[in-house]
Every structure is written in C-alpha cells, then in structure tokens.
Amino acid sequence: MGAPQERRARSLRERDFLSRYRPRDYPPVAVTVDVVVLTVIDARLCVLLVRRGEPPFLGDLALPGGFVRDESLEAAAVRELAEETGLPSDRVYLAQVQAFGDPARDPRMRVVSIGFVALVRPDLAPMVRAGGDASAARWLEVASARRRKLAFDHRAILDAALEHVRERIERSAVAASLVGATFTIPELRASYALVAGRELDPGNFRRRFRRLLEDRVVEPAPGKRITSSKPASVYRFRRPAA
Amino acid sequence: MGAPQERRARSLRERDFLSRYRPRDYPPVAVTVDVVVLTVIDARLCVLLVRRGEPPFLGDLALPGGFVRDESLEAAAVRELAEETGLPSDRVYLAQVQAFGDPARDPRMRVVSIGFVALVRPDLAPMVRAGGDASAARWLEVASARRRKLAFDHRAILDAALEHVRERIERSAVAASLVGATFTIPELRASYALVAGRELDPGNFRRRFRRLLEDRVVEPAPGKRITSSKPASVYRFRRPAA
DNA sequence: ATAATAGTGTCTATTAGACAATATCCT
DNA sequence: AGGATATTGTCTAATAGACACTATTAT
Secondary structure: OOOHHHHHHHHHHHHHHHHOOOHHHOOOEEEEEEEEEEEEEOOEEEEEEEEOOOOOOOOOEEOOEEEOOOOOHHHHHHHHHHHHHOOOOOOOEEEEEEEEOOOOOOOOOEEEEEEEEEEOOOOOHHHHHHHOOOOOOEEEEHHHHHHOOEOOOHHHHHHHHHHHHHHHHOOOOHHHHHOOOOEOHHHHHHHHHHHHOOOOOHHHHHHHHHHHHHOOOEEEEEEEEOOOOOOEEEEEEOOOOO | OOOHHHHHHHHHHHHHHHHOOOHHHOOOEEEEEEEEEEEEEOOEEEEEEEEOOOOOOOOOEEOOEEEOOOOOHHHHHHHHHHHHHOOOOOOOEEEEEEEEOOOOOOOOOEEEEEEEEEEOOOOOHHHHHHHOOOOOOEEEEHHHHHHOOEOOOHHHHHHHHHHHHHHHHOOOHHHHHHOOOOEEHHHHHHHHHHHHOOOOOHHHHHHHHHHHHHOOOEEEEEEEEOOOOOOEEEEEEOOOOO
C-alpha cells in the first residue's frame, strides 16, 4: 500500500492501453456460460449433465455450457439451454447466479464462466431425454450429482445455483417453473419441499398458498386431479404480462 | 429449435476447438472488474467514482475498475480497491454482485465486467481522499451519482450493487463495514437507514440490536459517546475468526 | 369399512411496526 | 430548567411452526 499513486498510474496506463484497441496484446481470456438446469422427475430434484468428450476431464460429467458469442450473457444461456434441451426459453425460469473466475479452473487457458440456473417444468422434462443422443444430456438426481466428480469447478457452480433457488423460492414465484402447467397444492408443496430439502407441513403450506391466491398470482383451473385417494383441486399460475 | 442435434454437434465442435488451445482464433473478449465502493460521509451514503481520462466516455464519471490479470476475480477486485483507495482489504466488506456482458456495453470491443460491491468504514474514508490526485477518485453522494451520466453501464452496476446490500443488510452483519471501529446504537441505526433509504424506529431497532448482542455478534465497548444531548453506549462488532 | 390424502382449524412463539413514556445528559 | 436524544415498554398485526381434526375419495 506504500505507493497508491504509482498503482493508479499503472491502472490509467491500462485504460489507455485498451483505448488503443489492440485486443490481441493482452493475455487471452475466454468467457463461457454454464447452466444448471433443474427439474423434477419422479419426485426427485434432477440436474442436467453432459459427458465430456475431450480432455481435460474427458469422460467426466459436466454442466452444459459453452462460449459466449456476439450476444448478451443471458442470450448465451438461453441458447445453450435450447441446444441442450430443445426447449423454448419461455416458461423456463432462468437467472444469473454468479461469475466463476479462478485462474486454475480450466487448465488450458483463462476461462471466466458465468453460472446460470434454469428451472424446467417437469411435464416438459421428458422432451429433453427424447431429443438426446448417446453422448448428450441426461438427468441426474442432484444429491447423487453432488457426490460425483464433476468437470472443472462445476460442483461449486451447482452448489451456488441450488443456494440461489433456495433463497428465492420462498419469496418469489420461482416454483412456478417446477410444476406442470396446472398443479394441485400438494404437488406444489412437493416441489417446494424438494428444493428446500425438507418436509413442509400441509396445513401451513396451504395457508401460504391462500395468500398466493388472494394476491392473484395463482388462480383455480377447471377439473380435479384424480389420485389414489381424495382428488385435489387444480390451479395454475396466472401469466404475467412478461 | 428444429435440429437440436446439429446445434449440439456445433457445441461439441466448440469444445474441441478450445481443447486445441488456439485462443487467438475466436473473437477477443476482455474481462474486467468494476467495484462499487460505498461509505458514509456526513450522514450521506457515498460512492467512489473516477473521471475517465480517455474515450469513450471521456470526462464522464465511472466506477473504479480494470482488467482481471492472472488472479481470481475477487483478487482483482481487492487489487482495484487497494489501487483506488489505498485501503487494505481486511475490514472492507467485498462481495461479487453480478456479471455484466451486454455486447454493446463497451463500444470498442467485447468486455464482460464482473461487478463487485465494497463497503468502507466511514472512519477510513478520509484516507482515500488524502491519497488522491486531481484526476483520481472522489466520493459522490449515491443519490446524486444515480442522477448523473455514468460511463458504460455503470449506472446499472451501481443499482445492482445497492440492491445487493439492501437485500443483505437485514440478515447479515454487512453493516459492520459502514460504521467505525466502535459505534453507538443510533449510529448503527443511521447507517441501516441510509442503506434502506428510509427512517428506522429507534425503539424497534434497539430490539433488533439486542438480539445481535445476545447472539454475540456485537459486544459492549468501554466508554460513552458524548453528543450534544444524552450520551449513548458504545459497542463494537466481535471480530470473527475470518 | 378402511386407508389415504385433501383440506380446516387452533394454539403458540416470533417478529415487525407504530407509538407512548421515561431516563439521562448537555446547555 | 429545558431541549434533545437515549432507552424502555406496550399494543397490534402478520407470519411460521406444530399439530389435532374433519372431509372425501379409491379400494
């Protein structure tokens, strides 16, 4: 800290450097996006993983992702999502989680990756498997994925994404993307429970749901869901303008 | 969405591309950090801004920031903070906010910037001004900074940083970095109020503070703060192991 | 009828907010 | 003494959690 002026001067030189626009003159960096795609399959929280076909981490499981092209970061994430799942981006919750930039996270060169999290409605999840070939994307239960060895720092990205949705599911309509187009209260409660990682009291959850109903974020849908016991009423999220 | 297989193949080709390590072969990207440095001066929430000395946005105010070198993103932010403020990184709250990567955010080339927020203890803030020269960093009240024209998308970064601390100040000890080494309850309340952007009830705040005391996150400090009326008890945050 | 699950109601504890009342110090 | 502010206390409303209870359907 002895000579802040000199440091500042160096910083200004850098800015000037950039202003001369010789982008090849500094150490190369690549920017990628990695997407933590989550859904619910058979009452299990699952994440979409691909198997790496090249070194490093050849054969390891990894998050779907790729280079950012001439597009925004969000657009890159949407594109990767479409490439890996074939799903359109509407009706998919997608949010930036955090940037990961450890210099050693990729052994080949400096790669800064922007982590995203996406929630896919479970009724659309089967479409994903259908479109995939052998080396392509597959769903893995989150708990087991976290125990596996994942490529790069994808384990950290996965954890950050899970924390992201956990923090937000209580205070937003994030969970809308983890149930089908229509759903019953117990179904929604099951999704919340999967993300929260614990059981939720049916009565208390129903009380919270009543508030969602009053606030017009959900509304009744026609019909009843037939199960092996008492059928439940069906609801749907009201489509906001967005 | 018609041919996901082809898209996936292209994606795999990209990975292979990267594995051959010819980093000059794809469009150049630069990665920078921009730091929203906040403090309290004269009971005003202030942000540290620098004046740009080169185009684009020559003469405009901008957040301090610069290229990420062979270091982690956090390290780059710490370094920029030290360069611009001369302050050591301990006792400064620093957190990543979000990545900003709009293709048009820098007219010269593709620059992805990782936004950080830093909170500087107000008793250290004067040191910053002392070390600065004419073209260097200066404190500006946040409200007025938000009304100004800022370089690049720094207005959006500033807003995101403010939202970040607003969300966290209630549920963490973030505010520890916005009061001096020792402080009174009214002083802490004033900092909270500045960040929250509204008045806080003294009685209710005191009740919350009592919980902080019971949880051992703060502890009494010797002495009293003499003001123009009734003196207040002095406290300090207990230093955690970190 | 019985099992199972949807759905209702109740009790308690915690917390936030509004606000009144008191205590203590400086001038 | 008087003004200002710290400090304490009270009341109410909102919310979460635990849990007992009732209703309705499939089998």
